[in-house]
Amino acid sequence: MSASSSSSSLGVTDILAIWGAVLSSVAFGWNLYRDLLDRGKLKISAHIRRLAWGEDGKPYSVKHDLPVEGASAQPYVVITAISTGRRPVMLKGWGGHWHKPVNGKRTFVVVGRDLPKMLKEGEFHSEYTNELVSSIDNLKNLCVWDASGEEWRVPRSELKKLKEDASVLGDGGNDDVRRQICGTQR
Secondary structure (H helix, E strand, C coil), X not given: CCHHHHHHCCCHXXXXXXXXXXXXXXXXXXXXXXXXXXXXXXXXEEEEEEEEECCCXXXXXXXXXXXXXXXXXCCEEEEEEEECCCCCEEEEEXXXXXXXXXXXXXXXXXXXCCCCEEECCCCEEEEEECCCHHHHHHEEEEEEEECCCCEEECCHHHHHHHHHHHHHHCCCCCHHHXXXXXXXXX
């Protein structure tokens, strides 16, 4: 047998070495992928809602145009954070940015009613304010931030829907709906 023919054939040890290299590369890739996904994640949404109080005295939000007995006449912006990651996330605050500066500032912070709040996998938390409803057209974005300083923003499509819902409350909307929601008379 010549030296050139023996170098081109693969022996059992060569096959096992290739198999080990492939298997360890796949295992490394899988661990890297899993570790990158093993972090806190939040899904953020915002809606125009009214508040009602349950029998336990806790507030809950109802759709702004839904006639619920005992619900507030005043609309609120309600922001909800749902933990969708594997790790817990500590919510620290919420706020956003203005298109046009308000009082010389482009950003704002809303004082949380129940923040900071630790969210485990699958848990959610809602915060609300009535201070943003009148200036909702000037909102550039809404977001919450966690203990590490990471911002989690309301998606643009939901922010657009929020503004559309708020426009129903303004002069351009249906006057009967606006009177029913806001409790105003003309």
